[in-house]
Amino acid sequence: MARSSLINFLLIGLCSNYKSDYLKNTTEVDFSCKLKESHEIDKDVLRGKTLNVLTLDAMPLNGAKIQAKNVYEGFGITFEILRTLQQKYGFTYNLTKLIPPVIGDSKNGALGKLVSREVDMVAAFLPITRNSHEFVKWGIDLWHTSYFVLMQRPLDSSSNSGLLAPFDMHVWILILVSLISVGPIMYWIMWLRVKLCQDDDAQLYSLSACVWFVYGALMKQGSTLNPMSDSTRMLFATWWLFILILTAFYTANLTAFLTLSLAKLPINDISDVAKSSNKWFSSDGGAIYYAVKDNDGDLNILTKSIDNGRGLFVDVSREATVTSRLSDGWLYLDDWYTLTRLMFNDYKKKRLYDNPNMESESCTYVLTEKHVLERPLAFAYQMDSVLPELFDKVVRRFIESGIIKHLITLDLPDAVICPLNLGSKDRRLRNSDLFTTYMVVMTGFVAGLSVFLGEILWRLTRGPLIADALQPELLTAMQQNGQNYFTIDKKFMPLRTPSSMILHYG
Known part of the structure; x- marks a missing residue:
């Protein structure tokens, strides 16, 4: 930042009134007073100095390897930035x-090294932890990262609700309510019309017929009911x-559900991670x-699982x-970059060597949709360090120009790696997809068998319908007028056909 005009005026006055022995003993008048701008002073603050720099292994963000003479050489995005700073300010650094x-914190780890003044800066993409501002100074934010949960990819589709999957629970409840209520409503409207309109076309179907019509329409069974009035026809139509619309939506959604590779994650937020059935680990x-x-x-709910050995x-x-x-x-709980790189490396290995023709089997892992930490x-830097004020000016240009974002995602594909929905693929139906179908069939058979056994027990407990029924009188044959007759209830019934009369009298 340039100095104000008042400060420049004061400095010029000081330079003008400067008297030295050199000026008294010489006749030369080439003395000049030059004021440096702030950016010129900044360039010389670190020139010729050596900084003690600490880094951590988290490639390709930052890392270091031992080179000749047991000296560490830094690699990664961090040291691309650090080399630019070194060229601008003219310093050197010793790397560990x-x-x-x-x-770490104020006593150990990377931040502890700053507090104890063993190093001047930590050149690494460090996450800013809680309360760390009290004992170290942080530079400008290089990147914002989110922490997700990585897990094995679950089986495609729902495991036991294939037939119920096309609609959610609210839709199923409303369908059930409509099936129960529409039949009685139809019967009530027809009954009301019969009472109000006394004409020859008045029809009143029974309640059971109306209920069966509602059920038959759902099952596409048709109906023998033929209403004559316009109001009843409108109800039926x-x-x-x-x-028709309901079954069309159901069929389309069921087909999509069974053909698309959809995975339902058991983990949605951090509370699911803390459940007793899950085990987790992190760095x-x-x-x-x-x-x-x-x-x-919200991560404090993981404390109990750590005490129980599940974390x-x-x-x-x-x-x-x-x-x-x-x-x-x-x-596995970690930052997005680490988890994405792990998935990508695993995908490349299986895609190139293990399953070159099966993309779906190459995506072994999947990330949760929501992050658990950001x-x-x-x-x-050290708490009283001047380095942040110097370095942040240059680092900000890396951030605003998009260079850091470009370097972070440089070796990652533009497409989402192993998304939750892998899209459509050919697959055979498993027994788990038809679990609900089996349950419906078994429930129907069990219900039918239960009713049948109930009828048998009812008959056994009540006995025959008419226990003291009289035996019918024996039927006796009689010969009258050349015809055979049976006597039934004192009435004659011809045994032969009426045409035999012609032959008899002929």
Whole structure:
């Protein structure tokens, strides 16, 4: 920032009144007083100085490897920025790497190194933890990251509600209410018309016939009812139209549900992670660790699962350790970038070597839709350091120009990696998809068998319908007029056909 005109005037006055022995003993008059701008002074503040810099392994954001003479060399986006700062301000730095990579607090970890003044800055994308502003100074926010839950991809489609999936519970309840109420409503309207309109076309179907019409329309069974009045016809036509639209939507949604690869995640928020049926792990010394430790946000509900051994903070630097736990059904909590890179590496491996022709089987893992934590990332400095004021001017240009965002996502694809919905694919129906169908059939058979047994027990307990019925009189044959007759209730009934009379009298 340029100096104000008042300050410049005072400095010029001081320079003009400056008297030195050199000026008294010489006749030369080439003395000049030059005022430097603030940006020129900033360039010289660190020139020729050496900074002690600490970094952590979190490639490709930041990392370091030992080169010749046991000297660390930094890599990643962080050191692209640091090299630009070095060229601008002319400083050098001694680099060390913290093992294991722990954010720390005022007494340990990376932040503890700043408090003890062992290093001048931590050159890493560190998440800003709660209360850390009290003992360290943070630079400008480099990036905002969200923390998600990574898990094994569940089975496609719903496991036991295939037939009920097209509609939600509210729709099913309204359909059931309409089935129960429409039949009596139709009967009441027809009864009211018969009472009000005394004409020859008045029809009144029974209540059971109306109820059966409603059910038959739903099952596409048709009906033998043929109403004559216009009002009754409108009622019947309205119900048929409603059923037509309803069944069309149901059929289309059921087809989509059974053909699309949809996965229903058992984890929606942090409360689901804390349930007794789930086990989870996260990075030891990471943002999740300190959020739980400091009771920051909603993550304090994970404390109970940690005490019960269902939550662990482990070293996640080895990918094999992470994938092994995920295969055992554990949930992995970490930042979006780490989890996305893990999924992408696993996808490439299985796509290229294990299942080159099966894209659906290459997506082993999936992320939750909602994040459980959000943190800004920044460089950390000593509490009284002047470095943030110098470095933030340059770092802001990296941020505003989109360079940091570009570098973070440079080696990741533009498309979403292994989304929850993999789209349409050919697959055979499993027994789990037809579970509801089996339940309907079994329920129908059990209900029918129960009614049949109930009828038998009813007959056995009541006995025959008419226990003292008289035996009918024996039928006797008689021969009269050349015809055979049976005597039934003292009346004659011819045994032969009437045409035999012609032959008899002929």
